[in-house]
Amino acid sequence: MATEEESIEQAAASRRERLRALKAAQELLNAPDEDSAQPTEDQTDQTNEEDNPSMKFRNYVPHDKQLQEGKVAPPVLPKFEDPVAAAPPPSEEKEDPFVNIAPKKPNWDLRRDVQKKLDKLERRTQKAIYKLMEQQEQEKLLEDGGNAIQD
16 A cells, blocks of 8 residues: 555656646746847736726726726627528418318218118108108098098
């Protein structure tokens, strides 16, 4: 266990040393040359700007005159044309394909299943009507025959 902890500590220490070496190399690369004096002036200008940051107001109108100079004009939005709304839909008169799937009459399957029974019932009804008509004629004949005898 002690050897593992020591190896971890040694790895951490070596990593720290490498990081320090990298930082030192980075500072040497970024350090200004002694010959050029302009970068130092630029750095002093940047520090002054950081001390006095310019404020930009997009949505707020300040009351102070000095701060009103920092007001930014609102952005101009580009003209957007909706391609869907601009093009009218084609006015082709097509039938809905789902209309053809549905039956024309909602009870067609019931009629198909019951049609034989309806045919039998229709014949019986016709026979019953015919018998009733015959009975009425016979009753009329009997009444007419009975009236004729009395006269």
